[in-house]
Amino acid sequence: MSKDVRATVAELADQGVVGITVAWADNNGITRSRTVPPRGLPSAVRTGIGVTPPCAVFDSHDAITFGHKGLGTPSGDVRLVPEADRIVRLSGQSGFAWAPGRLVAADGSDWPYDPRGVLERQVARAAAAGLTVRAGYEIEFQLTAADAGEFRPVHDGPSYGPLRTLAVDGFAEQLLRDLDHNGIGVHQFHGEYGPGQFELSITAQDPLTAADQQLLARQTIHAAARTHGLRASFAPLVETGTVGNGWHLHTSISRDEVNLLEGGSGPHGLTDDGAAYLAGLLRDLPAVLAVTAPSVASLLRRRPGFWSGAYGFWGPENREAALRLVPGSPFLGAGRANVELKPSDASANPYLALAVVIAAGIAGVEDRLTPPDPVQQDPGTWTDAERAAAGIRLLPSTVDEQLAALAGNARISAVLGAELADAFRAVRESDAAWAAQRSPDEVVAGHRWLY
Ligand code: GLU
């Protein structure tokens, strides 16, 4: 046992921690976990915790699909290995600590379905090109009374107003304190537009930390909500006919610590490489969103006019654009420019989502792409002919269209690798078969408490 792990075990035991929850995200964006006592940590770090391989072919409703040949039997074992240097004692669940985990094969070799490994490869690829990506999530969610049964929003009152946060004062206070203790940087927190809706923006990090913290933020929000008699829904859509919950993904790209999305001579201060990064994202957007907003609930969320990225275009500070450039300015100071991906939500595995975003953007830089002209309006208010003239199309809006976009894009499919890409397809098809027998209201209800 390494000295560090021994010290961690002693420290956690001293703090009264009885369990370390090791978490990963599956192909539905659902967090799965195993919990071990502190004295079990050394062996977990050395040889992992047993997990069933079909975890990669669970659909959103915990059914195992046998539509992917590679994992077609109930036999086998994979090992969940905690990232020991990322263990956090959970403020808000004082008896527990938390760590992200990686899934390895039973012999310790790489397991092709491990999402962390997929992201690590793209981070390494960016580094080999001399590029660094930073990423930050904006997390929208809706709160209801825990015992309400049906969803009953915790507030009304003006959107973005302090009355919305006052309605959940104790929760908000605990949440901000717990996030700070759990090492998650907060940009801002506010009452959002939808019924019972809030938004938490977390500070940008390296991609692996951003994905880890996205999972930890969920845990922290759920725990604070439970303590205050509330229940949080992160579902892409909580009720039909209302706004959805986007988990907008902001990324920036830099070389030698200089942000390439600002300070250039291109449109809105983009450098040539920064413009190429944006153009790469735009080129691969249909396949990217098959991973970043993959569920049948995602499709119900992404509607024109709901600021959720229904059309494939970009625009500076345009909330209706799938890719919103947040330009830099002298007032904001150096390093702040980023690109926001709107078609991104809680049903995405954050490791896979970041991996495909990085791959698309870096490929744009490598291919020296230039983006089309930006759009400042809402193309949903235009005629078909106007949209056609501007080359603006609806992004995939059915499971079949999403899967075709992914399968038809060798660059993005290769990011997942053949085995994982096929497992991902099988899971999406299983979800689609489930949804085909249900009304939109039932589909929305079936996803409400999954994330
Ligand atoms: N709630 C919207 C969504 O589904 C986003 C609103 C906003 O831009 O903050 O993505």
Ligand code: MG
């Ligand atoms: Mg928002």
